Amino acid sequence: MKKTVYFAGSIRGGREDAAVYKRMIDYINMTDIVFTEHIGLESLNLKTRTKEDDVHIYERDTEWIRTSDVLIADCTNPSHGVGYELAYAEARNIPVHIFYDKSKANVSAMLNGNTRFKLYPYEREAEIYPVLDNILGNK
Template sequence: MSLKIYFAGSIRAGRADAHIYAKIVDILKKYGSVLTEHVGNPNMTEKGDVLLTDKEIHDRDVDWLKQSDVLVAEVTQVSLGVGYEIGRAVAMGKKTLCLYRPQPDKRLSAMVRGSADITVVDYSEVQVESILESYFKTFIR
């Protein structure tokens, strides 16, 4: 059985980290099927998926979240959508991993870092692969 992984990263709130999302998605593919692979597409703009209405995007993404076994979110770029997805995942009882690159002038929300239901890992880009490897070793039996 292959894991179904929901990857969350900022789209409309900014695509400055799209290259990092692409790297994370590529690594996640080692561990299962990434239902939201498009989030890592470096060609996607802040407009997102323009062929669908907001309702269609919401309903599709919530359906993918329901199907998923785990949510992995890159949370450095502040995003209401990613926060919403994290909240929904926690409410559904999904395993939830948030990756955050510490910033000198910003702090991660206490609602994420303070939750006992969310694993938060501070990281630098060079650490992504080893962090995900460690996380999925404990996840997969």
Template sequence: MKIYFSGSIRGGRDHRELYSKVIDELKKYGQVLTEHIGNEKPSEKMSDQEIHDQDMNWLRESDIVIADVTTASLGVGYEIGRALHLNKPVHCFYQKEKESQVSAMILGSNELSCRAYQNAEDIFEELRQIFT
């Protein structure tokens, strides 16, 4: 199984440590195509066009998309929209206390599975349910 993990990079790195833990957990279920999202400083050596094209190739190649939507990010929203267009299953997670900040376009979509979490263990339990 090829997993595309999406989370805010340029929009803020507040959740980087959590992303890293989630990516480690996701590796139990398949190949995570976007491991760099959990890195302290993702590579900036690529042009914006190269990043877009690489991410689109990974999206097309993926079997499933897991996205943290706690931090507003145009990139994450774009990836979710493109994933839906490609008929990929998309599962979104967000911090429960920040629910009011998550876009209604995400929470209100019947095409997405959205779940609140309070800590990494909540996400891990949801991932077990998704993948088993």
């Protein structure tokens, strides 16, 4: 049975890793369902939105998290929103798996010290995909 995945990555906090997000999302989508495919889009609209737009995003995304089997995040680029999503998933007992490029980031002690979060530092992007297979049970 296909798993439903909420993929979290920085949007307003910076898009430097969008291409990595896209490749991760495409890889997960080969076997499972990613609710947040838009996170990997290079053309993601970052214009200032209205409060109503943000309310819609909050309501949609929290619903997606609640209905996900797992949350997978790339936290190389710090993001307030991603931090919120991780805590939201944790509060609902949804497994959280966090990737980060250790040559570019030093993750927060709040993430690294949380024994409920699984962290996967990587040096090369190729290291990500076998771990995703293990997380999703595809190996």
